[in-house]
Amino acid sequence: MVAAMFEGWDAVGLARAQFAFTMSFHIVFPAFSIGLASYLAVLEALWLWTGREVFINLFNYWLKIFAIAFGMGVVSGIVMSYQFGTNWSAFSDKTGPVIGPLMAYEVMTAFFLEAGFLGVMLFGLERVGHRLHFLATLMVAIGTLISAFWILSANSWMQTPDGYALNADGQFVAASWFKVIFNPSFPYRLVHMVLAAYLTTALVVGAVGAFHLMRDSHLPGPRVMFSMAMWMATLVAPIQILAGDQHGLNTLEHQPVKIMAMEGHYRSHKDGAPLILFGLPDQSTGEVKYAVEVPKLGSLILEHSLNAPLDGLDTVPRENWPPVPITFWSFRIMVGMGFLMLGIGLFSLWMRWRGSLYDSRLMHVFAMAMGPAGFVAVLAGWITTETGRQPFTVYGVLRTVESASPLAAPAVASSLIAFVIVYFAVFSAGVIYILRLMAQPPHHGEQGPSRDIPIHAAGITPAAAVAGAAP
Amino acid sequence: MTTVIDLATLWAFIIAFAVFVYVVMDGFDLGLGILFPLFPERADRDVIMNSVAPVWDGNETWLVLGGGGLMAAFPLAYAVLMPALYTPMIAMLIGLIFRGVAFEFRWRTTRAGRNRWDIAFAGGSLLAALAQGVALGAILQGVHVEGRHYAGGWWDWLTPFSILTGLALAIGYALLGATWLVMKTEGALRDKAYRLSWSLLFVMLGAISAVSIATPFLHVHYTERWFSWPNIILTAPVPIAVAAVTALLLRSLANKWDYQPFFLSLALFALSYAGLGISMYPYIVPQSITIWQAASPENSQLFMLAGVAVLIPLILGYTAWAYWVFRGKVRAGSGYH
Numbered sequence: 001m002v003a004a005m006f007e008g009w010d011a012v013g014l015a016r017a018q019f020a021f022t023m024s025f026h027i028v029f030p031a032f033s034i035g036l037a038s039y040l041a042v043l044e045a046l047w048l049w050t051g052r053e054v055f056i057n058l059f060n061y062w063l064k065i066f067a068i069a070f071g072m073g074v075v076s077g078i079v080m081s082y083q084f085g086t087n088w089s090a091f092s093d094k095t096g097p098v099i100g101p102l103m104a105y106e107v108m109t110a111f112f113l114e115a116g117f118l119g120v121m122l123f124g125l126e127r128v129g130h131r132l133h134f135l136a137t138l139m140v141a142i143g144t145l146i147s148a149f150w151i152l153s154a155n156s157w158m159q160t161p162d163g164y165a166l167n168a169d170g171q172f173v174a175a176s177w178f179k180v181i182f183n184p185s186f187p188y189r190l191v192h193m194v195l196a197a198y199l200t201t202a203l204v205v206g207a208v209g210a211f212h213l214m215r216d217s218h219l220p221g222p223r224v225m226f227s228m229a230m231w232m233a234t235l236v237a238p239i240q241i242l243a244g245d246q247h248g249l250n251t252l253e254h255q256p257v258k259i260m261a262m263e264g265h266y267r268s269h270k271d272g273a274p275l276i277l278f279g280l281p282d283q284s285t286g287e288v289k290y291a292v293e294v295p296k297l298g299s300l301i302l303e304h305s306l307n308a309p310l311d312g313l314d315t316v317p318r319e320n321w322p323p324v325p326i327t328f329w330s331f332r333i334m335v336g337m338g339f340l341m342l343g344i345g346l347f348s349l350w351m352r353w354r355g356s357l358y359d360s361r362l363m364h365v366f367a368m369a370m371g372p373a374g375f376v377a378v379l380a381g382w383i384t385t386e387t388g389r390q391p392f393t394v395y396g397v398l399r400t401v402e403s404a405s406p407l408a409a410p411a412v413a414s415s416l417i418a419f420v421i422v423y424f425a426v427f428s429a430g431v432i433y434i435l436r437l438m439a440q441p442p443h444h445g446e447q448g449p450s451r452d453i454p455i456h457a458a459g460i461t462p463a464a465a466v467a468g469a470a471p
Numbered sequence: 472m473t474t475v476i477d478l479a480t481l482w483a484f485i486i487a488f489a490v491f492v493y494v495v496m497d498g499f500d501l502g503l504g505i506l507f508p509l510f511p512e513r514a515d516r517d518v519i520m521n522s523v524a525p526v527w528d529g530n531e532t533w534l535v536l537g538g539g540g541l542m543a544a545f546p547l548a549y550a551v552l553m554p555a556l557y558t559p560m561i562a563m564l565i566g567l568i569f570r571g572v573a574f575e576f577r578w579r580t581t582r583a584g585r586n587r588w589d590i591a592f593a594g595g596s597l598l599a600a601l602a603q604g605v606a607l608g609a610i611l612q613g614v615h616v617e618g619r620h621y622a623g624g625w626w627d628w629l630t631p632f633s634i635l636t637g638l639a640l641a642i643g644y645a646l647l648g649a650t651w652l653v654m655k656t657e658g659a660l661r662d663k664a665y666r667l668s669w670s671l672l673f674v675m676l677g678a679i680s681a682v683s684i685a686t687p688f689l690h691v692h693y694t695e696r697w698f699s700w701p702n703i704i705l706t707a708p709v710p711i712a713v714a715a716v717t718a719l720l721l722r723s724l725a726n727k728w729d730y731q732p733f734f735l736s737l738a739l740f741a742l743s744y745a746g747l748g749i750s751m752y753p754y755i756v757p758q759s760i761t762i763w764q765a766a767s768p769e770n771s772q773l774f775m776l777a778g779v780a781v782l783i784p785l786i787l788g789y790t791a792w793a794y795w796v797f798r799g800k801v802r803a804g805s806g807y808h
Contacts, residue, residue, distance in 0.1 A: 100540075119797065405554040
């Protein structure tokens, strides 16, 4: 029965499907929790600094949501760390000496820091006092950023490997740890991803704020969070577009074939390549059908010259082609989301200047519609960069088909089905719980992720519980 | 070459340490999950959950260090063992997913929903514990290796021996969980934990004996390691120490002490773990791959060693602080907030 569902799939294809599936679920949670951890640190700092109650209410409100998102990130992350071995054992054997230490450093410098201080952050405010509690929040926030540093270093090394040699067993060995860690694409990818996480969180916070402002534009919590979120979009979206452009130029230098796939450039252009806006890339014939294109603009963007020649995939052996249709379209989705983010940032600036940031229905509908935009952009961007470097796991050196475990297809198919069922059951429940929390506005005297108040207070003194629950 | 040998042995100890810390710290978390069905009262369950809610995530991180460290320090062993343990590993990961999310989810739902997540917590914990024990047995009995690859099937791990080790580990975790509750709770809940500790201790001793008796039959290497002269001078103290710790543990249970039962149960784990080390050394994949064959190049191991030397003491320090913050008995209705 399992075999029938995946007839015609080989073990490598199934392992790739499994990695794509588990990774797509996983990346959503860190993208949110990196931004949210920093936001929580800012909220607590503002509370300690100003003493205004609205900040601690917002802190406790988002802390409950953070606890759920972080938990889902942890459990889906453990799957990733073992999947290298279960499904990609040949890759692990060959790259373990280089990638392994980077991930070990991620565990030692980031995961322990986050986990060690998370308990105090969630449940310890009254046990350790304000200053130590703020330190714990800060440590968790810093931990999420350190984690991004190491995992993006490892990922970037797979994209643009540097500072390595090969030993007699065919293993990659570090020749220079500095060059391994700070490989050519790493600084660009790190900046691009962290900004993406901040924007993702800002758009979620903005959407929740807008949702509550639409019902009551005088609620202090939603006003503060909405304003903060829109400032974030206004300031960071343009920086992100600039960072993305720089990242693209870096990719052109080190992974030109990926750029060809992103741009849909099957053919070389001797005197100025067009920018293909839309079209249907056809991998079998090697052309983009129904292309809507602007002449010369592609060369202008990538080479800053109208007539600069650009090579296409016709200069690349066919067996080294990435899957162009996926890369082409996911790139366009990501860029589209980026410009929408710029749009909401500018629109909110205009609304702010007109004094109707908290009252404009159009503003709030726009912000709510943009709530999931960060997740869409992160996923699309990740798909762009990962499919664009195919058919390699270590770009240009180790092919994906040479990286997989020596497993029979039924084994990989069974585990894939198990993960699909479990992930949909578990993570959809988690998302529902998060949405339920978001459906309530932050209250006066908002509680953190306390365990006993909702349980015992309701049983002993129902009147107080009802009063506490009223907005 | 001596430095390479020393480094590989050192790393074998570091990985063994990380795995042991994991077993010690997540062992009682998983044990609480295994015992969960025996505590149907809502208030008891809340207390049990609250007793580990602030620390479980840190405990589980040692498993990531064990796996990540194995990939980094002994990539060949990681590459051979993970496909060989494919099914138990996937089962463990799925078990840990259910167990991990239950900590937050059960507080965010209705009564019926809470029951569902309680089942997920108990079932996930039991599945993860069994899978880890099965994986241990499968490693001990050896796997089929050709060249640098695992060359067996995806059900090779399933033998009576691996089932035995799976059950033994789950029972051991349950004992850790029960003695943890003795330490962290009071009243009727604590009394029940005492009674459970008694029965679990005897079942665990039976399990330790069964695994100890079965192991030498797996391979002549184990027999020689344990019973040949002069090895026996070094190996004989292990069962003697087990007997001594058991006597102390029985006394501490009889006297209804708070802390001793938990720490003496940990000592039983440490001795069993040392026994495993004696059996396996110097193989990392028994009878196929030694720690030197599997070792990363020297510069990878050295690069990480610098981090381990500085960071592990730091990690142990702030982890101890987190435990200290949440020290003492957990009472119903006065959990952590």
